[in-house]
Amino acid sequence: MNKQITRLALTGLGLMVALVVATTYWQAWASGDLADRQDNQIQRVAQFTIERGEIRGRGVTWATNRREKKGGRTFYFREYPARRLAAHVHGYSTQSRFRTGLERSMNDYLTGQNANLSTVLDTFVDKAKGATIKGNDLVLTLAPRAQRAAQEALGGRCGAVVALDVSTGKVLTMYSSPTYDPNLVEEDFDLVTGVRAGCKRPDALLNRATAGLYAPGSTFKVVTAAAAIDSGRYTDDSSFVDPGYCEVYGKRVNNYDTSRPFGRLDLHTALVNSVNSVFCNIGKTMGARALVSYMKRFGFYEDPPLETPSNEREPSGLYKDGTLFDPKEDTEVDPGRMAFGQERLLVTPLQMAMVAATIANDGLVMKPFVVERIVAPDGSVVQRTTPDELGRAVKTETARTVAAMMKDAVEEGTGTAARLSGVTVGGKTGTAETGIQGLNTTWFICYAGKDQPQVAVAAVVEQQNSTGGQTAAPVAKEVVQALLGSASNS
Amino acid sequence: MSLRNRELLNLVAVGLLTAIGFASVYIARSDPSELGATSLTYAGIFMSLYLAAHLVVRYAVPYADAVLLPLTALLSAIGVTLIYRLKPDDAFRQSLWIVIGVILFAVVLIALRRDFRILEQYKYLFGVTSILLLMLPALPGIGQTINGARLWVKVGAFQFQPGELAKIFLIVFLAGYLRDKREVLAQGRLKDFGPLLLIWGAAMLVLVQTNDLGSALLLFGIFLAMLYVATGRAAYAAAGLALFVAGAAFVYHFVSHVQERVTIWLTPWTDNPVYCAQTGELALRQDCGSFQLVKSLYSIGNGGFAGTGLGKGTFTTTSGDPIIPYLNTDFIYSAIAQELGLVGAAGLLLVFMLFVARGFRIALLADDGFSKLLAAGLTFGFALQTFIIVGGVLRVIPLTGITLPFVSYGGSSVVSNFILLALLLLVSNRANLQAARNRP
Numbered sequence: 001m002n003k004q005i006t007r008l009a010l011t012g013l014g015l016m017v018a019l020v021v022a023t024t025y026w027q028a029w030a031s032g033d034l035a036d037r038q039d040n041q042i043q044r045v046a047q048f049t050i051e052r053g054e055i056r057g058r059g060v061t062w063a064t065n066r067r068e069k070k071g072g073r074t075f076y077f078r079e080y081p082a083r084r085l086a087a088h089v090h091g092y093s094t095q096s097r098f099r100t101g102l103e104r105s106m107n108d109y110l111t112g113q114n115a116n117l118s119t120v121l122d123t124f125v126d127k128a129k130g131a132t133i134k135g136n137d138l139v140l141t142l143a144p145r146a147q148r149a150a151q152e153a154l155g156g157r158c159g160a161v162v163a164l165d166v167s168t169g170k171v172l173t174m175y176s177s178p179t180y181d182p183n184l185v186e187e188d189f190d191l192v193t194g195v196r197a198g199c200k201r202p203d204a205l206l207n208r209a210t211a212g213l214y215a216p217g218s219t220f221k222v223v224t225a226a227a228a229i230d231s232g233r234y235t236d237d238s239s240f241v242d243p244g245y246c247e248v249y250g251k252r253v254n255n256y257d258t259s260r261p262f263g264r265l266d267l268h269t270a271l272v273n274s275v276n277s278v279f280c281n282i283g284k285t286m287g288a289r290a291l292v293s294y295m296k297r298f299g300f301y302e303d304p305p306l307e308t309p310s311n312e313r314e315p316s317g318l319y320k321d322g323t324l325f326d327p328k329e330d331t332e333v334d335p336g337r338m339a340f341g342q343e344r345l346l347v348t349p350l351q352m353a354m355v356a357a358t359i360a361n362d363g364l365v366m367k368p369f370v371v372e373r374i375v376a377p378d379g380s381v382v383q384r385t386t387p388d389e390l391g392r393a394v395k396t397e398t399a400r401t402v403a404a405m406m407k408d409a410v411e412e413g414t415g416t417a418a419r420l421s422g423v424t425v426g427g428k429t430g431t432a433e434t435g436i437q438g439l440n441t442t443w444f445i446c447y448a449g450k451d452q453p454q455v456a457v458a459a460v461v462e463q464q465n466s467t468g469g470q471t472a473a474p475v476a477k478e479v480v481q482a483l484l485g486s487a488s489n490s
Numbered sequence: 491m492s493l494r495n496r497e498l499l500n501l502v503a504v505g506l507l508t509a510i511g512f513a514s515v516y517i518a519r520s521d522p523s524e525l526g527a528t529s530l531t532y533a534g535i536f537m538s539l540y541l542a543a544h545l546v547v548r549y550a551v552p553y554a555d556a557v558l559l560p561l562t563a564l565l566s567a568i569g570v571t572l573i574y575r576l577k578p579d580d581a582f583r584q585s586l587w588i589v590i591g592v593i594l595f596a597v598v599l600i601a602l603r604r605d606f607r608i609l610e611q612y613k614y615l616f617g618v619t620s621i622l623l624l625m626l627p628a629l630p631g632i633g634q635t636i637n638g639a640r641l642w643v644k645v646g647a648f649q650f651q652p653g654e655l656a657k658i659f660l661i662v663f664l665a666g667y668l669r670d671k672r673e674v675l676a677q678g679r680l681k682d683f684g685p686l687l688l689i690w691g692a693a694m695l696v697l698v699q700t701n702d703l704g705s706a707l708l709l710f711g712i713f714l715a716m717l718y719v720a721t722g723r724a725a726y727a728a729a730g731l732a733l734f735v736a737g738a739a740f741v742y743h744f745v746s747h748v749q750e751r752v753t754i755w756l757t758p759w760t761d762n763p764v765y766c767a768q769t770g771e772l773a774l775r776q777d778c779g780s781f782q783l784v785k786s787l788y789s790i791g792n793g794g795f796a797g798t799g800l801g802k803g804t805f806t807t808t809s810g811d812p813i814i815p816y817l818n819t820d821f822i823y824s825a826i827a828q829e830l831g832l833v834g835a836a837g838l839l840l841v842f843m844l845f846v847a848r849g850f851r852i853a854l855l856a857d858d859g860f861s862k863l864l865a866a867g868l869t870f871g872f873a874l875q876t877f878i879i880v881g882g883v884l885r886v887i888p889l890t891g892i893t894l895p896f897v898s899y900g901g902s903s904v905v906s907n908f909i910l911l912a913l914l915l916l917v918s919n920r921a922n923l924q925a926a927r928n929r930p
Contacts, residue, residue, distance in 0.1 A: 003852055004719040005866050009850035011715075012873035016843045020836050022884040026790045027832040034791030037759075039776050041813050042788040042828075046804040075808050095808055215529060 015447065016370035044095050048075040052109040053135035055090045055102060057372065060144045062090045063103065078103070084179040085147050088207035089140070089171075089308065089370060089426075092182035095285040096190065100205070102138060104387035105309040109374050109382070110135040115212040134377040137171045141170040141372045145433070149482035150175035150459075153475040158199035160463040162353040163479050166453050168387040169357070169366030171306070173479055174350075175214070180204040194399045199462045212305055213346035214460050217430030217468065218256075218274045218414075219443045222355055225271050226402045227294035228282045236268040236401050246280030248336035253280060256431065256467075272413035274429065276340045283339025287330040288328030291338060292318070297393040298358060299365055300325065302348040305390070307371045316347035332394065341430060352445045360426070360447030363399035365390040403447070404483040415444065417473035423448050423484055426478065430469035444472035448480040455483045493556040493922075494548050500560030501540050511532035511800060514820025515575045518775040518801020534586075536567060539592055546596040550603040551919035553926065555852060558918075561845045562896055562911055566904070568838060569897035572825055573818045575801050580818055580899050587901040591908035598912035606916040610860050613666030620659035621692060623652040624709075633676055639910045652907040654706050654893070657871055658913070661712060665863035668720035672859065676721040698741060701798040703748055704878050705749055708871065710734050715870045755888035756778040758787075783889050786824035789886070790835075796832025804828070806855045820891045823883045838897075839880070846873045855921040865917045868910050 026034070037041050055063035062085075065076040091101015099107060107113075112135040143163075150161040150250045154177040163173035172482055178197035179318045195204040206212065207464055228234040245252045245260030255276045257259070262275055269279035283291065295301065295317060301324065303313040318325045320332060325344070327333045335341040351367065358365045367388040374382040394402075404428030409415045415427040427446030447453040459476040491499075512532050528729060540563045547554060566588055574581035602608070610831070627633040634642035634649065643652055648682045674682050700706070710730070720728040742748050744784070758780035765771075766778035776784045792804065805825065806812050812819050827835040849869025856862045872895055879898075882889035895904035895910075 001719055001722070001859065001862050004722050005850060005862065006855045008715055008870055009847070009853075009864055010718055010871050012846050012850065013843055015881075016839055017888060019880045020839050021837070022881070022886045023790070023827060023835045024832060025789060026884060027793055027835070028795065028828065031791040031794055035786075039774070039784070040788045040791075041785065041807070042792050042804045045807055045813070046792055046798075048808055049802075049804075069811065070808055108917055137520065217927065233683040363602075406576055 019470065021059045024329075024444050024445050029108055038098055044098060045387050047093070047107075047111060048095065049073060050133045050135060050388075051076045051113045052078065052093065053112070053137040053273045053375075055110075055138045055140060055376075055434060056144060057138075057140035057143060057157065057262060060085075060142075061141075062225060063093075064082065064085055078182075080182040082144070083181045083183060085144065085151060086140075086142055086174065087179050087182050088172050088176045088205075088209065088312075089142065090182070090187045090306075091312075094186040097185050099310055100312065101207075102140075106308055106371065106374075109138065109222045112136060114375075120389045126407060136382050137375040138371050138376070139373045139375060141165075141172060141236070142174065143483055145485070146173040146479050146482040149173075149177055150180070150475070151177070152457075153478040154461065156198050157461050158197050158202060158463065158477075159209070159380055159459065159472075160212055160349045161457065161459045161479055162209045162474060163455050163483055164347045164353050164357045164366070164368055164459045166357050166360045166447060166449070167206075167366070169368045170372070170387075171368050171370040172455060172483055174207075174209045176206070176208040177202045179204045193228065207308070207312050208460070209349045210306060212309060213314055213316070213319070214348075214441050214443075214462075215432035216316075216341040216345055216347040216352060217432030217441065218276075218341050219352055219428050219430035219445045219458075219468075220345060220347070221271055221279050221339070222359060222402060222406065223295060223298060224279050224282055224291065224339045224402065224427050225405065226359065226394045226398055227291055228267070228286065228293070229401055230398040231286065231290065233286065234267055234282065236405065237266040239264060239266055240275075240278045240281060241265075242270070242277045242421050244274050244277065246277035246336055248280065248334055249283070253277075253337060253342075268405050268408070271402075271428070272408045274409075274414050278334035279340040281338070283335040286335065286339075288327050288333035288335040288338055289330055291335065292327060294393070295328065296489050297365070297391065299351060299390060299393075300347070304348060304354065305367050305369075307369060313350075316351040317345070319344050349460050352443070352460075353456050353458035355423050356406075356445040356458060357395045357428075359399050359402050360456050361399070361454035362396040363392055363394040365393050366411065403453070406446070410446065414467070414469045415446070415473050417469050418444060418446055419482070420448065420477060420480065423450060423480070424453070425477075425480065426453070427473065431467045431469075433465065440465070440467070442466070442468035442471045444468050444476045445471075446476055446480070448484065450484065455480060457483075493554070494544075494552060497547065497556040497559055498544060501544055501563060503565045504560050504567060504743070505533060505537035507564065508536050508571070511567065511571040512574070512636055514800040516801075518575075520798065523809050536563075539589060541597060541650060545591050546599055547915065548597075550599040553914050553922035554915040554919040555848055555922075557848050558845065558911060558914060561841055561848070562908075564733055564839075565579070565845075565896035566843055568826070568841075569801070569822070569894075569899070572822055572829075572897070573899050575829075576805065576818045576825060576845060577899075583901075584706060584899050584904070589903040590901070591904045593910045594905055595908040598909055599915065602912075602916055605920075606913065606920070607860055610666040610669070613663050613670075616659045617663035617667070620656045620663060623659065624657035624692070625699075625709065626652045637690055642826070645708075650902040651893075651900070653700070654902040655909075657712070657867070657875075658906055658909055660709060661716070661867040661871060662864065662913075663712060664716045665860050665867055666862055668716055669924050672720040675717075675726075676723060679725070685809065698745065699821070702890055703738065703888060704882065704891075704892045707734075707739075708875055708892065712867055712871045715874075716867045719866050720859075720863060726759070745847070750779055751888045751890065754886065756886070758798040782815055783883075783885065784823070786821050786883050787885065789814055789821075789824040790827040793828040793831045795832050797827075797829050797834055800829050802829065808884045819893060820879065821883060821897070822891075822894055822898050823880050829919075841871070842895075844875050844882065849873075852918040852921060855925065856917050857921060861917045861920065864913060868914055872907075872910065 005080040066079045091103040093099045093103040161174045178195045180192045242262040245254045299405030301317045366388045367384045373384040410425045410427045415431040424446040433442045442461045445458045447456045456478045459472045461472050554673040632643050634644045714727045760775040763772035766773040853865035879892050881887045893900045895907045
């Protein structure tokens with residue numbers, strides 16, 4: 001019988017070995033996947049025993065911790081002292097609703113679990129000593145004054161404002177309305193979702209600045225003008241005749257105001273006065289694919305780069321049946337309508353701010369960022385963000401020519417509401433019909449600076465019954481004032 | 491050094507480990523005032539209990555294996571420490587059960603110290619008793635269904651799982667029966683297989699009756715292993731396994747509880763809501779049927795390599811509600827894996843491996859068929875039970891609620907495993923004694 005007993009013993013021990021292998025699988029191989037699962041309640045609770053890093057910057061504490069002892073354990077619950085001011089940027093970290101915003105995407109840094117050998121060793125030693133793990137702080141680039149200016153200017157209206165530092169890509173303002181109080185998410189989620197605002201679908205949790213998709217309206221003419229001039233086919237004094245409408249596929253597309261055709265005019269004047277027919281003809285000549293290739297150079301067709309989670313950012317471009325659509329043939333898209341911002345174009349405020357910033361930055365696209373640096377508990381800098389170029393969208397001369405057009409649009413054209421004394425402002429208005437009579441999505445994108453362009457702003461307001469010049473331009477102006485005021489103070 | 495002195499030394503080492511374990515739970519609870527006195531007292535009481543067991547071993551079975559008792563002490567110490575950490579009230583009850591277990595252990599050793607082979611004469615009594623015990627939970631009035639499985643009997647305030655004891659009785663019966671019939675069975679005549687088919691039928695019956703795949707698999711696995719050891723015919727084991735799978739597949743189609751367990755095992759996570767039998771509504775499976783398994787896997791995963799440390803694991807929400815049900819019985823392994831990490835969990839499995847290796851060593855050393863079959867059956871049963879519950883928790887096999895020997899909270903389990911240990915030591919004692927006598 002001993003032969004059988006030996007074999008049985010090997011079987012029995014083999015079963016035990018299988019258990020060791022399976023345990024190793026779950027604890028080493030698959031543990032990361034398990035930890036990432038949204039329904040992992042243990043992970044969620046365990047995270048509260050870590051003293052999460054603060055989110056702060058420029059004199060404001062965006063997120064901090066409330067220490068609480070429960071059942072012999074110390075928990076660190078999140079508190080957001082600035083409440084609604086930049087909720088969409090930093091997001092929330094809760095037990096019942098998990099995490100959003102930077103709280104989600106930067107979780108590894110905030111919990112000190114970023115894969116840097118020295119921090120891993122530190123946390124291991126801390127664990128062994130039984131000490132509380134401390135996370136790293138995030139220092140943001142947001143300017144609180146401008147953030148507040150955006151909040152006040154938008155008021156109860158739905159929309160968003162993004163402001164970028166022209167030469168670096170720093171996000172100075174990112175405000176989405178309606179906003180929410182992240183302190184209420186854990187206990188009073190109904191108050192967050194039940195918010196009322198001046199639009200059909202308020203969805204307070206949506207970051208409209210990076211994930212709100214809007215028809216760009218005439219602000220898109222900046223892209224078309226840049227593409228037209230950069231291609232070498234047009235100059236700012238190329239001559240056009242405006243009959244008050246443009247004919248596309250045998251159908252008339254009217255200007256905003258058809259009663260007053262401009263007659264003979266040049267491209268510069270056409271942008272200053274936002275003449276649809278001129279851009280319509282440029283689009284027909286250049287073709288949709290040429291426009292799309294320029295859009296891509298400005299950053300369209302990709303998630304706008306930022307440190308927030310990728311599911312909170314949407315790419316701008318042509319959309320077809322709810323998904324991004326890259327035409328293979330010129331005939332798939334109406335290039336005339338597209339050139340002045342209609343067709344099926346959908347864009348995010350962040351993307352349009354990038355367009356304005358690129359024009360103001362001599363055609364160089366800067367990568368937007370909102371986390372300026374990451375600081376360890378001992379005060380040392382774990383990581384500092386250095387400005388990064390995404391590439392060149394258009395030639396320097398092209399950018400300067402378009403910038404001059406935008407400047408005149410504010411001084412004498414559609415964007416006069418954004419004029420500021422002592423500051424050079426160049427901008428472009430946009431008024432996109434929503435399909436409902438009398439309700440428009442209104443836009444204003446601009447750059448501004450004392451001598452050089454310093455900041456670029458994109459403002460969008462939903463469901464307005466007048467133009468971008470009347471509704472969005474004043475919002476952008478308030479933010480520019482707050483930014484340049486604070487810039488001169490610092 | 492003599493066997494018994496070695497055993498004593500091992501026990502002292504285990505006592506130290508127990509003291510350290512309790513101390514770390516106290517420290518984690520940040521209750522250092524109680525640290526010195528209470529944890530040392532606890533370890534002291536624990537130690538003296540095992541010292542008493544050791545003395546009984548010295549008296550009754552002086553030549554028995556010197557490692558099994560310390561390994562048992564270690565397993566039960568880990569169990570009590572974890573249970574104390576999870577649910578302090580249960581730890582006291584578990585300690586009481588260990589005391590009762592040790593008493594029964596002593597009774598069995600002393601009663602059978604001259605020759606345990608007397609058991610062989612009563613093999614049919616054991617066989618019949620085993621079947622009766624298995625049927626008990628099915629009796630109306632005293633049978634209890636817990637967590638979907640009908641494995642419990644309740645008389646007054648007293649609640650136990652007769653299956654645990656039935657397992658040992660069945661092994662004693664099989665050891666006697668198979669020793670008797672092994673030559674006949676090895677010839678492979680069909681008519682000799684009647685009683686074996688009867689056992690297969692009984693296992694299926696148990697499965698249907700208790701709704702519990704785990705107990706059926708355990709009993710039938712023990713049976714096949716012992717049949718193989720007795721006859722040397724691997725084909726029997728294979729055929730038996732095929733029969734079991736066929737039977738289980740049949741049952742699978744008719745018992746929704748078994749069906750659900752298998753579905754949960756195959757796809758614990760769903761991306762879209764599915765029908766939830768518990769609420770009758772649509773829900774993600776990880777929020778419904780498979781939430782126990784999934785939460786247990788999260789617990790294991792959270793442990794990582796080194797674990798969170800004793801007393802520092804996460805088993806409740808911040809408001810103190812438990813996240814994982816049956817944590818100190820079915821899911822004690824996932825608690826250990828979280829707090830002690832891969833290092834601790836693998837260490838625990840190593841202790842089980844050592845126990846199993848020693849058990850089979852005893853079977854190899856024994857010099858008569860009954861002893862060999864008994865030791866091999868008990869040891870394999872121990873190994874298989876460990877595999878079924880830990881493998882279920884780790885999603886190696888469908889999860890079924892049986893106990894982890896000596897570690898899980900549960901009186902019937904602790905007591906019957908102490909009887910198992912006593913029988914192994916009796917076989918070992920006799921084998922070593924014979925070997926010493928035969929040495930020139």
